[in-house]
Amino acid sequence: MITSQTLGQGPGEPRRCFVVGPIGDPHAAHGSPEREAYEHHLGIFEQVIAPACEKYGISAVRADGIAHAGDINEQICRYVVDSELVIADVSGGNPNVMYELGLRHITGKPTIHVGEAGQLPFDIASIRTIRYQRTRSHLAGARKEIESALEAGLRDGFELLTPARVLRGLQTGDEPATVSEVGYDRKGEDENSPGLLDDFAVIEDGLDDMAADMEAITKTIETIGALTEQCGTEMLDLTQANAPMGARLAAVARYAETISAPAGELNVVAAAFAERMATLDSGVRAALGLIEMTPLDERGEGVEDFLEQLMSLDEAAQDGLAQIGDFGNSAGAMVRISRHLRKPVKEISVAVKELTSAISRMGEWAARARELAHGPTA
Incomplete structure (x- = not known):
């Protein structure tokens, strides 16, 4: 059991609560879903969470309230891990929130869940959550429930959640605590529903899928490159033979038709690659955090493999990026040759843009992986 001392940084020093939850977009147009989400969750923070914390001298801050300059993803990870208390709004099961919450659970530090009624993600529904509805009376009730949870935790200590107990049991070689021992409510539990470690395993599966995407992308680029070379040879022969423009235009039209299918395939695979990157990015960063x-001597056997996987994937991606960049430059010149090339070249250009952005993030993963595996380089 965690004692109330966990929340104190020292005599006379302020206590801190990091609030994990959806943020929304404050710059979105009025009436848009993104703006409504921002207003709603800001209201929950200002009307429910912050006042409850203030009652006990605890300073509450959201990610958009971090004042220090620096990498926001790294700052969030540190706040999630280091803060004496975390209150997480799990409404809707936002992927970033769930990964940040998973990282927090493993630390074993005090965490309180809140969420909008009817919007709780199924795989953590068994953990006690303070529920609220979008009415003044229900929000006031939720604030009082948070106050009661804080009062009880400060007085009696905050109980470890199941993930922390399981991991600590594994680290010490003891049998992990049973579900009933940690007060886990089994009502409505699905034995096949994913748990925290399953979620982190999904990251590795996603990285394998990204490697397969990169292989498919490379093969498609090679196919288009070979077709382009054939067309170039044919155009050279036609030029040397002083063939009429109609014959040259017909050759270009045939070339445009032959690359249409691989160009479309490249666009589809690149979109899937970028989408997978967006889904995995926060999870990979949380895992790296x-x-x-974790001290070197306490890391599991799979950690080195995970770091090596990130580095290897980045090496393959950088090789592919070099090919993609060269290809993108040549594709831009193709458009000026004939209107027949506009559609396939547009698809190729969109794919190049998506891949370049995604691969740059992969480079950031690999850089951190190298530091963790080998230490910072001079």
Whole structure:
């Protein structure tokens, strides 16, 4: 059991609560879903969470309230891990929130869940959550429930959640605590529903899928390159033979038709690659943050493999990026040759843009992985 001392940084020093939850977009147009989400969750923070914390002298801050300059993803990971208390709004099961919450659970530090009624993600529904509805009376009730939870935790200590107990049991070689021992409510539990470690395993599966995407992208680029070379040879022969423009235009039209299918395939695979990157990015960063906080002698066997996977994937991606960049430059020149090339070249250009952005993030993963595996380079 965690004692109330966990929340104190020292005599006379302020206590801190990091609030994890959806943020929304404050710059979105009025009436848009993104703006409504921002207003709603800001209201929950200002009307429910912050006042409850203030009652006990605890300073509450959201990610958009971090004042220090620096990498926001790294700052969030540190706040999630280091803060004496975390209150997480799990409404809707936002992927970033769930990964940040998973990272927090492993630390074993005090965490309180809140969420809008009817919007709780199924795989953590068994953990006690303070529920609220969008009415003044219900929000006031939720604030009082948070106050009661804080009062009880400060007085009696905050109980470890199941993930922390399981991991600590594994680390010490003891049998992990049973579900009933940690007060886990089994009502409505699905034995096949994913848990925290399953979620982190999904990251590795996603990285394998990204490697397969890169292989498909490379093969498609090679196919288009070979077709382009054939067309170039044919155009050279036609030029040397002083063939009429009609014959040259017909050759270009045939070339445009032959690359249409691989160009479309490249666009589809690139979109899937970029979408997978967006889904995995926060999870990979959270996993790297957790590894950084874990002493070398306490890391599991799979950590080195995970770091090596990130580095290997980046090496393959950088090779592909070089090909993609050269290809993108040549594709831009093709458009001026004939209107027949506009559609396939547009698809190729969109794919190049998506891949370049995604691969740059992969480089950031690999850089952190190298530091964690080998230490910072001079």
